[in-house]
Amino acid sequence: MNPTIWMALGLVLVLEGLGPMLFPTVWRKMIGSLATLPDRLLRRFGGGLVVAGCVIYYMLRSKMGA
Structure with a gap:
């Protein structure tokens, strides 16, 4: 890896x-x-974190030239 x-x-x-x-x-x-939050809200929050992480990864990867 x-x-x-x-x-x-x-x-x-x-x-x-x-x-x-x-x-x-x-x-x-x-x-x-x-x-205590409902499952729906937790899933949205988790999904937002995944999208943010992917965007950051993509931005850094493209800047590093890989």
Whole structure:
């Protein structure tokens, strides 16, 4: 697998870990409120994140000339 993808995955894990590490109370409240949202809204939110990630990946890939 491409090393760039592993680096990106590592960065995502670092960023995801900062929330509960630095702000555990706020993070717990946010997760609790997300758990109460309807499935439809969570799917839309997840879909938006996937689209944003694909757009960022495409933009960076085209800038790097790959």
